Amino acid sequence: MGKPTGFIEYQRELPTERAPLQRIQDWKEFINKNSEEKLQVQGARCMDCGIPYCHTGKVISGSTTGCPVNNLIPEWNDLVYRGQWREALDRLHKTNNFPEFTGRVCPAPCEGSCTVGLIDNPVTIKDIEKAIVDRGFAEGWIVPEPPKSRTGKKVAIIGSGPTGLAAAAQLNKAGHTVTVYERDDRIGGLLTYGIPNMKLEKHLVQRRVDLLAAEGVNFVTNAEIGVSVPVEQLQEEFDAVILAIGATRPRELDIEGRNLKGVYPAMEFLHKNTKSLLDSNFADGEFINAEGKDVIVIGGGDTGTDCVATSVRHKCKSVVQFQYREKPPLKREVSNPWPEWPKVYKLEYGHEEAKAVHGKDPREYLTLSKNFVGDENGNLTGLRTVQIQWKNDDQGRVVPEEVEGSEKIYPAQLVFLAMGFAGPEQNLLDKLGIEKDVRSNAKAQYGKYKTNVDSIFAAGDVRRGQSLVVWAINEGREAAREVDRFLMGSSNLP
Structure with missing residues (x-):
C-alpha cells in the first residue's frame, strides 16, 4: 500500500x-x-x-x-x-x-x-x-502465447460468448486442441450481438478472438449443433464437450395484443441492429428501425437501457421505459447495507441521452402493462397501462395492487420486451439428453460443471441462468479446470 x-x-x-x-x-x-x-x-x-x-x-x-x-x-x-x-x-x-x-x-x-x-x-x-x-x-505487451506442447486431447465448446471464450483460452493454455462452435456468423455471442457498439466496440472483441486463434483455438461460425452439425459428430470427434450456449430464451409478456406487429423481444432488436451496422452501416435495411416512432421499453435492466440508447440513436419520436418497482432511493437504505450491491438511483447512459433529447428521464416506475392496442391491420398503436402500489396481502407477502382510475394508453409503434430471460433454448439440451433443473437450465453442480451425460459439461448462463459477463468468465475458467482434470486426472489451471 x-x-x-x-x-x-x-x-x-x-x-x-x-x-x-x-x-x-x-x-x-x-x-x-x-x-x-x-x-x-x-x-x-x-x-x-x-x-x-x-x-x-x-x-x-x-x-x-x-x-x-x-x-x-x-x-x-x-x-x-x-x-x-x-x-x-x-x-x-x-x-x-x-x-x-x-x-x-x-x-x-x-x-x-x-x-x-x-x-x-x-x-x-x-x-x-x-x-x-x-x-x-x-504497448504491445499482449501477444499470442501458444502452448509449448499439445496433449492430444480434443475439446468442443458450443457457444462463443464470454463463457465459451474463457474456457477456450484456459483449455488451450493447458495444451488441449479446442474447437469453438458458434451458430451466428461472427464469434463473440453476447459480446458481439447482445451488447451495443457504444458500450463495447466490436473490433475489441475481434482483437481478442484473433489473439486466441493465433494461440491455436479453432473457431467455426454458422455452425448450429444439432442442425448443421450433428450431435453425434461431437461425441465421435471430441474427448469432452462444454455447453456454453447462454440463456437466450426471452421472458414473455402474455397479455392481449402480444402478436401485433411492432412488439419484439429486446434482444432481437439489439442483435439485428448490430448485425446491420457491422454488415453495411445500416445500408441493407435489415434492422428494426425506431426512427420517427413512439417507442416503449418494458423492463428496467441493462438490456432495457441499451434499447433506449439504440432507439435514441435511430432518432425515435419518443421513448419511455416501464418498471414495476418503485424508484430507487438516492442513497443506500438500512435494508441495503454494505457490502451488498447498492440499489440506488442512477442516470445510466441511455437515460442520460434520452433526457438530453426529450427533456426527461424516460423511466416510469410502478407501471404495469395491461394490453397492447392495435389497428384493424394488426399494427401496434399503443399500450394500456395501470399504476400499481406494493402492499402486504393476508399472508404477509408483498404483492402489487392496481391503483383505481390510473389506467392510461401510451402511443407506441414499437415495444421492446426487456424483462430478462427464461433460460436456455431447450432443443440442444433435449437432443443431447441433458438433465435440467427446475428452472430449465442444464443441471450441473457449481464448481464441478459435469452434466448427467458422460464427457459433457455445462457452464455460464446455460447452467446458472441469466447473469453477468464476469460470472460467465468465472464459470468458463472453472469449467476448463474441471475438463482438464477429467481428461488428464489432475489440473494446474486456476
Missing part, C-alpha cells in the same frame, strides 16, 4: 464522457480516457484493506457482491499508483482473461463492496482495470 492516506487526500474522479447530444450521432465508445497521472491518483485511493470484499465474488441478498473472477484488485491498484503498469497487467491477467470486456460492460460490483465506499465514494476500480489492459495492447 503505497499511499496509506490516499483515500483521505484524493476524491473519486471518473473519466469524462462525450456529451449526450454529440455521442448519439454515432455508435462509438463514449467514455474518454483518464490521464496516467489521474489514474495513479485514483489507484492511491485504494486502502489495500484487511477485508477486501472487492475481490471475492459472492451473491448476497440476490445480488452480486465483489468480483466473481477474484481480480487481485488491491495489488494492481497499488502497482498503477507506483507506475508499474506491466506488472499490473500481469496481475490482472492472472484472474481475468478479458479485462477489456469487463472493464467496459461489467456493472462493477467490486466498487459496490469497496471499503472506501462505506464512508466516501469507492475507488474507480473499473476504470483502472480498463486502463491497464488498454495500455497493455497499446
Whole structure:
C-alpha cells in the first residue's frame, strides 16, 4: 500500500464522457480516457484493506457482491499508483482473461463492496482495470502465447460468448486442441450481438478472438449443433464437450395484443441492429428501425437501457421505459447495507441521452402493462397501462395492487420486451439428453460443471441462468479446470 492516506487526500474522479447530444450521432465508445497521472491518483485511493470484499465474488441478498473472477484488485491498484503498469497487467491477467470486456460492460460490483465506499465514494476500480489492459495492447505487451506442447486431447465448446471464450483460452493454455462452435456468423455471442457498439466496440472483441486463434483455438461460425452439425459428430470427434450456449430464451409478456406487429423481444432488436451496422452501416435495411416512432421499453435492466440508447440513436419520436418497482432511493437504505450491491438511483447512459433529447428521464416506475392496442391491420398503436402500489396481502407477502382510475394508453409503434430471460433454448439440451433443473437450465453442480451425460459439461448462463459477463468468465475458467482434470486426472489451471 503505497499511499496509506490516499483515500483521505484524493476524491473519486471518473473519466469524462462525450456529451449526450454529440455521442448519439454515432455508435462509438463514449467514455474518454483518464490521464496516467489521474489514474495513479485514483489507484492511491485504494486502502489495500484487511477485508477486501472487492475481490471475492459472492451473491448476497440476490445480488452480486465483489468480483466473481477474484481480480487481485488491491495489488494492481497499488502497482498503477507506483507506475508499474506491466506488472499490473500481469496481475490482472492472472484472474481475468478479458479485462477489456469487463472493464467496459461489467456493472462493477467490486466498487459496490469497496471499503472506501462505506464512508466516501469507492475507488474507480473499473476504470483502472480498463486502463491497464488498454495500455497493455497499446504497448504491445499482449501477444499470442501458444502452448509449448499439445496433449492430444480434443475439446468442443458450443457457444462463443464470454463463457465459451474463457474456457477456450484456459483449455488451450493447458495444451488441449479446442474447437469453438458458434451458430451466428461472427464469434463473440453476447459480446458481439447482445451488447451495443457504444458500450463495447466490436473490433475489441475481434482483437481478442484473433489473439486466441493465433494461440491455436479453432473457431467455426454458422455452425448450429444439432442442425448443421450433428450431435453425434461431437461425441465421435471430441474427448469432452462444454455447453456454453447462454440463456437466450426471452421472458414473455402474455397479455392481449402480444402478436401485433411492432412488439419484439429486446434482444432481437439489439442483435439485428448490430448485425446491420457491422454488415453495411445500416445500408441493407435489415434492422428494426425506431426512427420517427413512439417507442416503449418494458423492463428496467441493462438490456432495457441499451434499447433506449439504440432507439435514441435511430432518432425515435419518443421513448419511455416501464418498471414495476418503485424508484430507487438516492442513497443506500438500512435494508441495503454494505457490502451488498447498492440499489440506488442512477442516470445510466441511455437515460442520460434520452433526457438530453426529450427533456426527461424516460423511466416510469410502478407501471404495469395491461394490453397492447392495435389497428384493424394488426399494427401496434399503443399500450394500456395501470399504476400499481406494493402492499402486504393476508399472508404477509408483498404483492402489487392496481391503483383505481390510473389506467392510461401510451402511443407506441414499437415495444421492446426487456424483462430478462427464461433460460436456455431447450432443443440442444433435449437432443443431447441433458438433465435440467427446475428452472430449465442444464443441471450441473457449481464448481464441478459435469452434466448427467458422460464427457459433457455445462457452464455460464446455460447452467446458472441469466447473469453477468464476469460470472460467465468465472464459470468458463472453472469449467476448463474441471475438463482438464477429467481428461488428464489432475489440473494446474486456476
